[in-house]
Amino acid sequence: MNNVISVSKIQTTESILLIGGTDPSGAGLQSDLRVVHALGLHAYSVTSAVTAQHNTGVSDLGVLNAAHVKAQLVSVQKALSNVDARPLAAIKIGMLGDEYVINAVREGIELLRKEGHAPRIIIDPVIVASSGERLLTADSEIALMSKLFPLADVITPNLDELAQLTQMSVDTTRDIERATHCLLASGARSILLKGGHFDVESEQSSDYFSSEKLNFWLIGKRWPDRENVRGTGCLFATAITCASAQGYAIADAIVLAKTAVSRGIRQAESIGGAYQARLGDMSPHDWSVDYQDFPLMTPEAPDAKRPVLARCDTLRLGIYPVVDSVEWVEKLINEGIQTIQLRLKTDTDTPPTFEELDTQIEAAVEVCRGRDIRLFINDHWELAIKHGAYGIHLGQEDLYDADIHAIAEAGCRLGVSTHSYTEVARASWINPSYIALGPIYATTSKDMPWVPQGVAAVKRWVDLLKGEYPLVAIGGINLERAKALKSSGIGSVAMITAITKAEDYRAATKKLIEVWEKE
């Protein structure tokens, strides 16, 4: 994954700039401001156009003179130069109306950049209203694509806008993937196709994300009794902007934003003849994410068959050593360890041969036989299946190479590593036998691009995922830290150093089990 997590490092006092049109019935800037305020963030807002619309259509539209738009942007720039200004972390660009406004916005962004602001930029290319009226003059699409798209971190078209911008048909998932990849070539760093209008008969609402390094579908629940909830496209793009401003990697920002859209639709109320998305107050720290709103992520098509993996026999896997030899497996189960992982890495100076791996894995399974031990084999899933191990542990990259359906058919359990919202969404699609969360503290056992998450993040993961999966915390965990993690409610802690590098492994293991199992 191309994310460097910031789960524990999120910012809550950044400001956001919203540029877009007003909508008296609740979409547009009005909807954008509701999202920002639900998260307790601060927004500047620049109006580009004034529309008169309701769910019956657009009855009037006045695009502002570009000079007025530029003047508003200069006011924002002045506000941001004050000592008590909150740093401008992200800009959301919605409806612009015409080419003159597009130019004014480009100049405004250049001005802000000259002043040292380096916000992330999210562009919601508002071209046509759901009722069919154009909201951007026909000759301005080229200006939008050439002047603003190259500045964007994410562009968030809906189905019609994707078709319009690429002049391609978007009737199937393959069409959407192709058109999205084509739009990516216009210079933006990533595209999110908002799929609310795609496959509307399906029980799922699926969006497609594409960047140079990462492509995935994001699948959420559809609420068929909430028709035409106003402003959900704006909500999606603004929520991405808020999460980006907080420091989340773009893919994580998109996963969080999808949860906000699902929450908004689930809680929507019909007011004045139209459903309005309702977010309520949300904690900026964890977005008050409820698992029922949490999306599934998959690089496969949204209708691909999901694996059905065997469950672990408990939600609490306990003290979980990760070791590199059969000897360690035997020594530790003799000390009362019931969950253990054999981790034989091949990216070392003296990698084991295939025959050695085969022999070690067979021997480890044999050592555990008849002793009620949960033995997980790291990475080597085919050998784990061959020798009938209790389970397999795979990292996110490993998931691309492994045959998850073969693991499921073999009745083997599967634990999956996660480090971010994106990876938890990916794991959720697989519906694994456990989810590992890491690194919780800095580790010396492995080079990691991730910022250590800390106990507070573990508590948030437990609140989100408890009861859905056994959860395992890993990374820099020793006796003291295990004690601190117990109060988070997590059912298992995994470790390499604290046991295998302990002066007295027997004493270390005994103490860890004692502390973990004490009521």
Ligand SMILES: Cc1ncc(COP(=O)(O)OP(=O)(O)O)c(N)n1
């Ligand atoms: C319990 C547990 N959690 C995470 C990992 C890390 O797995 P992975 O990301 O596949 O990295 P490697 O261990 O293969 O280096 C783990 N092994 N166990």
Ligand SMILES: Cc1nc(C(=O)O)sc1CCOP(=O)(O)O
């Ligand atoms: C193998 C591994 N995976 C991690 C993750 O965060 O996915 S942390 C980690 C190393 C754990 O070793 P120690 O207990 O010595 O810190």
Ligand SMILES: [Mg+2]
């Ligand atoms: Mg691995």
